[in-house]
Amino acid sequence: MNLHGKKILLGVTGGIAAYKAPELLRILQKRGAEVRVAMTAEATKFVGQTTFAALSNFPVYTETAAADSKPFQHIDYPRWADIYIIAPCSATSLARFACGTGEEPVSLCFLAMQGEKWVVPAMNSVMFNSPAVQRNLQTLRSWGIKIVEPAVGHLACGEEGAGKFPEPEDIADELEFSVAKRSxxxxxxxxxxxxxxxxxxxxxxxxxxxxxxxxxxxxxxxxxxxxxxxxxxxxxxxxxxxxxxxxxxxxxxxxxxxxxxxxxxxxxxxxxxxxxxxxxxxxxxxxxxxxxxxxxxxxxxxxxxxxxxxxxxxxxxxxxxxxxxxxxxxxxxxxxxxxxxxxxxxxxxxxxxxxxxxxxxxxxxxxxxxxxxxxxxxxxxxxxxxx
Ligand SMILES: Cc1cc2nc3c(=O)[nH]c(=O)nc-3n(C[C@H](O)[C@H](O)[C@H](O)COP(=O)(O)O)c2cc1C
Structure with a gap:
């Protein structure tokens, strides 16, 4: 329960591993965190926002939701959060973060977030090892953003290699281990x-x-x-x-x-x-x-x-x-x-x-x-x- 009282904003982007994000949300809650969710439009094609709204018991920040709810979610959500974790993070969203564009909810929150930021890239291994993705990850690392290294193994596309979304329990462990004071x-x-x-x-x-x-x-x-x-x-x-x-x-x-x-x-x-x-x-x-x-x-x-x-x-x-x-x-x-x-x-x-x-x-x-x-x-x- 070492995430007790932590406010975590979970950014979900359009990758096949989006189906594991609800499980991550549940694990973070079980460990004591309060979780809210922001989604890209592409992410909502993989998992419906209703799932996240029901699990987090809070409105999900999406492009469509923004129109009919509070107008400043892109500022309010990151300001509320202690930690912003984007899991899974697609190659496209990663490029937005590295370039500083904020054309949709997840990247807008990324720009507006002053606290700790975590990124969990997940994609095909050729994409992951491409110079553009590696450069973008390096840029984020140089800003002090924590990158959770993807696992190596059998990928959803049928290929083998690096780029696999880590087990949600392992991601939660990394978060939990990092917030501890260690006296x-x-x-x-x-x-x-x-x-x-x-x-x-x-x-x-x-x-x-x-x-x-x-x-x-x-x-x-x-x-x-x-x-x-x-x-x-x-x-x-x-x-x-x-x-x-x-x-x-x-x-x-x-x-x-x-x-x-x-x-x-x-x-x-x-x-x-x-x-x-x-x-x-x-x-x-x-x-x-x-x-x-x-x-x-x-x-x-x-x-x-x-x-x-x-x-x-x-x-x-x-x-x-x-x-x-x-x-x-x-x-x-x-x-x-x-x-x-x-x-x-x-x-x-x-x-x-x-x-x-x-x-x-x-x-x-x-x-x-x-x-x-x-x-x-x-x-x-x-x-x-x-x-
Ligand atoms: C079935 C399917 C699976 C995909 N899986 C991934 C993935 O695992 N990682 C990734 O970076 N892109 C993946 N893509 C491509 C992204 O969905 C695409 O780049 C999209 O623009 C990402 O948008 P977003 O970052 O705004 O969510 C996938 C596309 C499809 C159709």
Missing amino acids: KTLLITIGRTQESIDPVRYISNRSSGKTGVAVAREFLRGGWRVIAVCGPMEAELPKQCEKIEVKSAADMNKVVLKMQKQANAIVHCAAVADYRPKQIAAQKVKNSRVMQKLELEETPNILKNTIKNKTSKQKIISFALETENALQNAKKKFEGGGIDILVVNTADNFGKDKVEYAILSKNSQSAKLAHGSKEELASRVFVGVNA
């Missing part, structure tokens, strides 16, 4: 580590990074600044995180200790290797078909190191992955001290959307393992940290 900082480790054996081989694990990304997203949404120290992973980190990429446990340890002072909470979500090869071979180890012995040594214990340096303002959240006696083993780890919240999960969870987990904290040590989504888990961690 608190989360330091989170995500993904897996890689411990080199030789230039081409390494020891690693199956962590996908999905849980860490869900936690990072939840804190961003909750208005926190997020510094993510990421090992290799498949999950996509929100752009609003400050991402620091590492490979080995030693590198992750170094970065985490360097950043620890800035953090109000540290979430240890990465699956860090406990051991690494004692020697990294300078050349590829030959395949002699003779069983080789790999001598291992311990990696730095990042959790213990952060507990050692923990300040009174910091909370430490750790994850314990157990394959047997999960709760019993986790309780022992929790009783060891220094951890504020311990999330116990099972190996069944790798790469999956639903996980089996329990949360131990000072207030709840009799937790039971149960299944839930990674988003639910993330939200419980967030609530726990803020308790």
